[in-house]
Structure formats: structure tokens, C-alpha cells
């Protein structure tokens with residue numbers, strides 16, 4: 212197997228904005244979307260938090276002698292695309308359980324997954340809700356004995372370990388007071404909280420409606436009760452995958468500042484960071500680092 216983790220640290224990009232200057236704040240973007248493994252050849256699906264979350268899982272799959280990866284996701288899931296890509300790169304078969312009915316024409320995310328060799332199976336929304344139940348997982352494992360099963364979004368203990376390394380990587384590159392990241396399942400935030408171990412604050416900006424991330428993340432990092440983290444729930448823009456014009460306009464503004472974002476996660480995050488700065492929630496002089504978790508290939512698909 213090729214060496215899995217050889218890559219240089221993903222770059223840090225300085226980010227200037229009048230709103231930040233007015234409050235005496237400095238800001239950098241951790242461009243983890245630009246993370247490239249040596250042999251990856253420009254594959255945009257397998258970067259950012261996807262790589263961080265899959266890295267130790269791929270090793271574990273290999274250690275267990277599994278020859279396939281099986282996971283779950285929606286039709287536009289970046290995690291599905293990343294798992295398909297990882298399977299192709301590292302020689303695993305890949306199987307996906309997709310939420311909802313099959314569309315007549317595959318969207319670009321699923322088309323990409325299929326081109327990577329992933330087998331796609333569709334579960335009704337009702338059936339999909341049972342995806343984490345032990346008896347359902349046991350049945351799947353029996354059906355695919357060679358498969359290493361990853362939860363939706365890939366967020367398990369090994370994923371947190373990879374994200375904790377991201378925190379270390381950032382702290383070695385720049386001084387940080389506030390590390391800001393987008394939250395879907397909350398796994399990336401939980402891993403960053405573990406990695407920071409209180410050395411900087413971690414704020415998770417939810418891409419979904421609701422304030423469930425507090426409980427979810429607390430559970431993921433248990434039994435340790437790491438201090439210095441919080442969730443921000445005001446920037447979901449109407450809910451998961453909602454893309455109002457205001458958000459699209461903001462993305463165009465950021466693109467002009469040399470910061471390409473996508474509307475599901477990272478644009479909401481960046482909008483939230485600037486709005487919170489405007490409202491004075493970061494003390495003057497704070498050093499903010501925003502994590503760009505990738506997902507740009509999914510946006511191309513949705514566009």
C-alpha cells in the first residue's frame with residue numbers, strides 16, 4: 212500500500228476585510244481544501260476534512276484485512292465522493308447507501324462516485340433513518356463481510372483523531388485565538404476540540420438548523436470534557452443545502468477576494484465569522500483562523 216499520509220501542511224492564506232480591520236482582528240484561512248497527497252493528481256474530492264477523517268479509518272480497514280469500504284450519505288454528500296475517491300486511490304471496493312430514491316440522471320457527485328467504481332444502493336428516507344441501528348449494521352456486515360463500515364459523514368473516533376492532527380498542524384503554522392469551522396455531523400469540530408486541548412477556542416458554525424451540535428460534540432469528545440469550545444447556530448440560512456441569493460452574492464464577493472467557497476458549509480461559516488466580528492463578539496486583537504474544509508467539487512455538482 213502506498214504511504215498514506217505524506218503531504219506537506221496545507222497552506223495558510225491571509226485574509227483581510229474591512230469588517231475585521233475595523234475591529235482590530237486578524238484572520239487567516241487554513242486552506243485544507245488545497246491539501247494534496249503526493250499521488251493524488253488533482254482529485255478535489257479527497258481533501259480537507261474528508262482526508263483528515265478517512266486517514267486512520269483507511270489504515271484500520273487495511274489492518275482488519277477489509278477489502279471494501281461501505282458508507283452512507285445523501286446524493287450530494289462530499290463524504291460519499293471522498294470515500295469513492297479514497298477507495299480508488301488505495302485499492303478498496305466501495306459501496307454506498309444513498310438516502311432517497313435514485314434519480315434518472317446521476318448528479319455529478321454520484322456520477323463521480325460511480326466512475327470511481329462505487330456501487331450505489333438507494334434506501335428510502337424512512338429506511339435510511341435506521342442506518343445507525345445495531346441490527347441494521349449487523350445485517351449489512353453479514354451481507355458484506357469484507358467491508359469496513361463507516362458512519363454517515365465518516366465521523367467516528369478515528370476520524371476525530373485525524374481532525375485532532377489538523378489542529379496540531381494549524382498551531383504549528385500560526386498563532387490562533389479562535390479556530391472556526393463548519394459543522395455537519397460535528398465530527399470535525401469534535402476532533403479539533405480534542406487536538407486543541409484548550410490551547411485556542413474552537414467555534415463550530417452549524418450548516419443545519421437546530422442546536423443539537425452541543426450535545427453531539429460533547430458526546431463525541433467524552434469522557435474528556437475539553438474546555439473552550441462553542442457552537443454557533445445563527446448562520447444556517449434556512450437549513451441544510453439552502454442557498455439563498457444573499458449567500459450566493461456573498462460567495463461571489465469572497466471569490467473576488469481570492470477565496471472560493473461553496474454554499475453548503477464554508478460560505479455559511481465565513482459569513483458567520485464576518486458577522487460575528489461585526490457584532491463585536493471577538494475581542495479586539497484576536498487572531499482568527501477559519502478552516503476551509505473543502506467541498507468545492509460538490510458545489511460544482513450542485514451548480
Ligand SMILES: Cc1ncc(COP(=O)(O)O)c(C=O)c1O
Pocket residue numbers: 259260289290364366393394395396397398399400476477504505506507
Ligand atoms: C466541506 C465540508 N465542510 C464541513 C463539513 C462538516 O463536517 P462534519 O460532518 O465533520 O461536521 C462537511 C461535511 O461533510 C463538508 O463536506
